[in-house]
Amino acid sequence: MGADSIPIAEPIARLIAEFNKLPGIGPKTAQRLTYYLLRVSNEGAKTLAEAILAMKEKVSLCSICFNIADSDPCLICRNEERDQTKICVVEEPLDIIPLERTKKYKGLYHVLHGVITPTEGVGPDKLKIKELLHRLQGGLVTEVILATNPNLEGETTAMYLQQLISPLGIKVTRLARGLPFGGDLEYADDITLTRALEERREA
């Protein structure tokens, strides 16, 4: 758009374009960030660039729970003090943060990396569901807590998982209570989440 019609130095246009790709950042904000960085010291710019590279190099997915981690297995999966009989299933890595903040949950996690969205063609094969079922085979897990978002796709995914897991003789509970329908777990407050954890019901 603007970068084509107005002559902007190529390196600046390039950075604006890169910022523009980030979630929640429109063309205006992309420009503002770029011109801010233009005024930053070389040292400051280097620190930012290195932080991005280090994050990409040192962080990967835990091969057990698929959370984002700087070690494999991740800190939670390696911690033997955590309750190995419970697995809490979430949609995205970000959903773990509010649950950990409550300090009420001591079990393990499993990140699906998405949610069943029939009208977008996202089925169970595109999520880490096979991997979850694999974890349940050891016989150690006695409860699976479904903490997908309380909206249509989250409920669909939860109902589907319940149908798959219940026949294995494992208790399946749902975290939805207290969470308003249609919201995202990522934004839930501590009190609501703690109550949702304590009052989880059998799915």
Added chain:
Amino acid sequence: MTTPRVYKTEAIILKRINLGEADRIMTLYTPQLGKIKAIAKGARRPGSKLGGHIEPLTHSLIMLARGRNFDIITQTQTINSFLPLRNDLWRTTWGLYACELVDSFTEERLANRPIFDLLLNTFNWLCEANNGENILRYFELHLLNYLGYRPQLRQCVTCNSPLQPIPNFFSPHQGGVLCPNCGLQEPVARPLSVNALKVLRLWQNSDYTTARRIRINPQLASEIEQVMREYIRYLLEREVKSTAWLDKLRQETQRIVVDNLTKPN
């Protein structure tokens, strides 16, 4: 019709996609304006007043303010949240399929009141259904009718001769049934059994109360589904996305049934 700066409408929520941090772009089907897209600001935050009222498969009353690119949802109130649809994996799937079909076939801001009524009725019927497949076929036939794609089931689409109660052919390209003579010359036509033609005709020409009384065996149901799927695929020039999930669910449920049968007690 020009819409005022602020307006109120009934709507069925067809679809939503996330936008930015916490917003959503909603696709709504309304009685007077047809399909519209609107933004729900902050709808993904749990405290949002908009949240639950604008989930797909909901019938809501919606206040909108005219915006530059999209209109903005300012207030919502649920008329019917169709809980029996939502609380069952199969019914949710059937409902979403109906929504996707309406979304795929309609243009924005092109009113078609019968489609609104049909979709709303279909949700109600699905709420009470143990098997929604026949309801979906009834829905498809009537939706296509309201869109101007009513399949010709009375006479041969090529030679116009009345169809006989013998195996005929169905041609998605020509939008109807072909007699055996014409059908054999049309390479993309598929065979159509006598019973499938009978049931299709009856569903096309009767109201739901009559249509629901028909009981058909799984084999016939599957044949009719394939006919409709091919016709719809031809019209849309693509697959309906939620059919993949429908097929997957069917496959897995069959597997579970088979597992139970083979498991020693």
